[in-house]
Amino acid sequence: MSVLIIADSPNEALAKSVKQTLMAAYKLGGEVTVAINAQAESEAVKALAAMANVANIWLVPEARTAEAIVATLEDKCNDFCHILGPATTFGKNVLPRLAAKLDKEMVSDVIEILSVDRFKRPIYAGNAIATVKVSGQVIATVRPTAFDAYDDTGDAASVETLSLVDTGKAQFVGLQAPESTRPELTQADIVVSGGRGVGSAENFAIIEGLADKLGAAVGASRAAVDAGYVPNDWQVGQTGKVVAPDLYVAVGISGAIQHLAGMKGSKTIVAINKDEEAPIFEVADFGLVADLFQAVPELSDKVK
Amino acid sequence: MKALVAVKRVLDYNVKPRIKPDGSAMDLDNLKMSMNPFCEIAVEEAIRLKEKGVVSEVVVVTVGDKKSEEQLRTALALGADSAIRVDSEGEQSPLTIAKTLAAVAQKEAAELVIMGKQAIDGDNNQTGQMLAARLDWPQATFASEVSINEGKANVVREIDGGLETLAVTLPAVITTDLRLNEPRFAKLPDIMKAKRKPLAVLSFDELNIEPSNTVIVESIEPPAQRSGGRKVASVDELVDALKNEAKVIS
Numbered sequence: 001m002s003v004l005i006i007a008d009s010p011n012e013a014l015a016k017s018v019k020q021t022l023m024a025a026y027k028l029g030g031e032v033t034v035a036i037n038a039q040a041e042s043e044a045v046k047a048l049a050a051m052a053n054v055a056n057i058w059l060v061p062e063a064r065t066a067e068a069i070v071a072t073l074e075d076k077c078n079d080f081c082h083i084l085g086p087a088t089t090f091g092k093n094v095l096p097r098l099a100a101k102l103d104k105e106m107v108s109d110v111i112e113i114l115s116v117d118r119f120k121r122p123i124y125a126g127n128a129i130a131t132v133k134v135s136g137q138v139i140a141t142v143r144p145t146a147f148d149a150y151d152d153t154g155d156a157a158s159v160e161t162l163s164l165v166d167t168g169k170a171q172f173v174g175l176q177a178p179e180s181t182r183p184e185l186t187q188a189d190i191v192v193s194g195g196r197g198v199g200s201a202e203n204f205a206i207i208e209g210l211a212d213k214l215g216a217a218v219g220a221s222r223a224a225v226d227a228g229y230v231p232n233d234w235q236v237g238q239t240g241k242v243v244a245p246d247l248y249v250a251v252g253i254s255g256a257i258q259h260l261a262g263m264k265g266s267k268t269i270v271a272i273n274k275d276e277e278a279p280i281f282e283v284a285d286f287g288l289v290a291d292l293f294q295a296v297p298e299l300s301d302k303v304k
Numbered sequence: 305m306k307a308l309v310a311v312k313r314v315l316d317y318n319v320k321p322r323i324k325p326d327g328s329a330m331d332l333d334n335l336k337m338s339m340n341p342f343c344e345i346a347v348e349e350a351i352r353l354k355e356k357g358v359v360s361e362v363v364v365v366t367v368g369d370k371k372s373e374e375q376l377r378t379a380l381a382l383g384a385d386s387a388i389r390v391d392s393e394g395e396q397s398p399l400t401i402a403k404t405l406a407a408v409a410q411k412e413a414a415e416l417v418i419m420g421k422q423a424i425d426g427d428n429n430q431t432g433q434m435l436a437a438r439l440d441w442p443q444a445t446f447a448s449e450v451s452i453n454e455g456k457a458n459v460v461r462e463i464d465g466g467l468e469t470l471a472v473t474l475p476a477v478i479t480t481d482l483r484l485n486e487p488r489f490a491k492l493p494d495i496m497k498a499k500r501k502p503l504a505v506l507s508f509d510e511l512n513i514e515p516s517n518t519v520i521v522e523s524i525e526p527p528a529q530r531s532g533g534r535k536v537a538s539v540d541e542l543v544d545a546l547k548n549e550a551k552v553i554s
Contacts, residue, residue, distance in 0.1 A: 010465055065470065066433070067442055089463040092429050093445050096398070100434035105399045105519045108428045122527065123427050124321040128330065131522045169473045170442035173458070177466035186464070190552070214553065222482070232448070232483055233466055238427070239482055241464070247552040257320070264530070268550040270542065276535075285533035286545050298539045303546075303553055 001030025001116075004080040006073065006098070008037050008090040009044040016187040017086040018044075019149035022053060024142040026150055027113045028082055031055045035073055037063040040161060052154025059161040064172035066094045071165040074101045080137070081116070087141035087242075088186075099139040106139040107132055111146035125238040126261035144186065145244035145265055178231050185234065188217035190247045193236055193263070196223035197252020197273065197292060204229050206293065207251055210300045219243065219263075221253045237262035252292050255280025272296065305474070307350045307359040308414035310405055310435075311343040311379055313372040314425045327523045330425075339375045342420025345480040348487040349450060350418050351383035358452045359416065361385050365408050367392050367401050373503060380498035381490035387503040388412075390511065395426070400515045402434030407511040409439060414475070416457070421446050421479040432479035442472040446481040 003025040009015040018036070025032045033056040038044050040059055048057055058076075063069040077083060083098070085091030087109045099106040112120035117134050122143075134140075185191065192214065194207035204224075211218045219236040220229065236243055238258040244265035251272045253259060260283060263269070271284035272295050281287040288295055315321060315330070316338040322331040339347075353359040364379040365388040366372045376387035390404050409417055422429035436443035444450075444459035448467065451458045452474070461468045462481045472478075490498075508515060536542045546553045 065442075066445075070437070089446060089461075093433065093443075096430035096433035097437045097443065099430070100399060100402055100437035103399075105397045105516065106430060107519055108430060118522070123524070124315070124330065124425055125427065126527055127321045128323050128524050129527050130524050133520050133522050135518045135520075167440075167442070169476075170444075171471045173469035173471050175463075175466060175468050226483070231466075232462055233464065238424070239422075247546070247550070258317070264527070268546070268552050269530075269533070270546070281533075281535070283530050283533075285530075285550065286542055287533060287535040288539070288542050289535060290539075295539055299542065302539060302543045 001028070002080050003028055003030055003032045003082045003084060004077065005032060005034045006069065006083065006085045006091070006094055007034065012043045014044040014047040016149055017088050017144040018048070019151060020144035020147040021084055021086045021142055022051060022150035023147040024110065024113060025082070025084055026053050028116055030081070033058060033080070035060060037061060037069065040159060045159065049157045049159055050153045051150065051157070052152040053150065054157045057157050057159045059159065060164060061161065062164045065170040066097050067170045068164055068166040069094050070098045070101055071167055072162055074098060077102055082138045082140070085141050087143045091141045095139060095141050102137070102139070104137055104139050107134060108141050110140050110142045122261070125257050126264060127257060143242060145242055178233065182211065183215070183217045185217045185219055185236070186241050186243055188243070189245050190214045190216035190249070191219045191236070191243050191245045191263070191266070192216045192249045192251065193219035193221065193253060194224055194229070194251050195221035195253030196227060198224060198229060201229045206296045210249070210296050213300045213303055221256070221259050250280050250284070251296055253280055254278045255283065305359055305415045306361045306363060306412060307353060307416040307418060308405070308409050308412060309343070309346050309350045309362060309364045309379065309384065310417065310419040310431070311347065311364055311366050311375050312340045312420070312423045313337050313366065313368055313375045314340045314423055317341055317424055323524050323526060327525055329521075329524060337371070339378055340420055340423045342422060342424075342480050342482070344487040345482065345484050346418040346420050347379045347382050347384060348485045349480060352485065353452065354383065363388060363412055363414065365390070365405065367396055367404050369393055376503055377498050378490060380501040380503070381495040382488060386501060388506060389503065390506050390508065392508065392515070396515055397517055397519060398428050398430035399434055400513065402431050402438050404508065404511060404513050405431070405435050406438040407513060408506070409435070411511070416474060417477045419477070419479055421481055432477050436477035439475070439477070441475050441477055443477045443479070444470050444472050445479045447478050448481050448483045450478060450484065
């Protein structure tokens with residue numbers, strides 16, 4: 001039994017999504033090799049090398065595209081019975097390309113590991129859960145929020161830098177990252193999200209005020225993103241990010257199934273909406289029927 | 305340059321999905337089916353590229369049964385020039401569809417394939433990447449902006465940390481994200497005209513495709529229901545509940 005994890009860790013610290021994928025690998029059992037596009041001396045790689053369940057680390061620091069990562073790794077995949085990646089935009093981009101190069105089918109967005117070859121995954125925007133069985137080598141992305149972060153430290157892993165194979169057909173040009181001092185959306189313990197009901201980009205300050213008071217990340221529904229209130233990487237839902245924080249506060253969000261698909265796994269859900277018929281109340285643990293322009297500032301004042 | 309656009313017939317996104325009582329599959333009988341929303345965006349982008357003179361011809365393709373010709377006709381009404389249906393009963397794996405689309409792309413000598421990032425039924429988000437791999441073309445997934453000149457596509461991609469720009473050499477596969485464009489509606493005269501546009505039907509045999517299925521769906525079940533919550537009457541009651549009952553804030 002051996003597992004290959006293909007992941008990225010864009011910041012200094014080891015991304016939580018990598019630790020969550022490690023937990024999935026731990027549940028499968030066996031020796032784990034992690035291929036990651038990070039620098040040898042980075043904090044992320046040091047942390048990874050100290051993890052109990054990681055035997056080998058393959059660094060591909062110059063790999064900025066799916067083409068390069070897949071071309072570098074495709075000949076090295078035969079020895080692994082499982083190849084996993086986090087179901088982040090990185091993993092979703094890379095794993096299917098690798099699977100097709102290996103002439104293998106794959107499983108997206110695993111939320112539960114039943115055995116080494118049987119998995120559960122959501123379909124139809126989370127309205128149904130399919131149990132799938134894989135014959136042969138398993139290639140899968142795992143939904144990070146469905147797994148706890150693996151954090152046990154143990155013996156140091158061996159670290160090797162792979163020489164990059166690149167097709168030259170795709171070049172990374174640049175990255176526009178919005179500046180934020182708040183926690184990353186998919187890793188935050190608390191998320192405060194606003195929807196169309198917030199009304200304008202300026203009004204979103206109310207949502208951000210509450211988020212900052214709670215040390216929370218800010219999310220949004222697709223309606224709020226499409227209306228231009230907030231940048232699109234704040235979107236929570238089937239087509240945006242999937243979050244599962246301890247507390248999710250949905251403000252002025254009706255609760256369309258596409259949005260619910262992205263936050264239904266949250267431990268506690270609070271809905272603040274003036275429409276008492278809004279579907280969000282069906283999943284909310286605590287619902288407050290109120291005008292958000294009064295309730296949210298009042299809530300900001302009364303927490304902490 | 306010829307562009308190929310892949311489309312899929314799926315349960316309309318406004319319809320609440322139902323599972324068959326025996327848990328063997330989804331129950332799609334007599335429910336409204338539509339073109340997958342991400343495929344609509346792909347069709348729109350191809351037509352815009354044609355209107356700009358970047359693309360000379362738009363061929364729309366699907367893998368599905370006779371009923372999926374309805375979605376091909378929709379794409380033709382929106383502005384696609386011709387359509388291809390690869391005849392298939394039941395759901396095929398993304399890998400089989402990728403291999404089929406690769407064969408069609410080669411047969412048609414397409415230099416660009418545009419398709420949705422995922423279908424809202426299987427939620428796999430695999431086929432475009434797999435197609436690019438099979439053709440050994442570069443891929444630009446989750447595109448929110450596309451500009452093509454001098455044999456290259458500059459694509460802005462929606463990634464977790466913001467927006468990333470890639471330059472890919474054509475031929476290439478681009479998969480669409482929601483914000484790439486706003487699809488147009490088909491006008492009635494165009495819907496009539498679309499009925500006369502060419503629609504070819506191919507078989508897996510003709511394309512030399514052997515459908516495979518190594519990932520088998522054993523059963524489908526509803527998601528765990530959340531236990532019913534309650535409504536609180538005031539902000540004070542909410543704060544109290546979060547502090548003392550749910551213990552999620554201090």
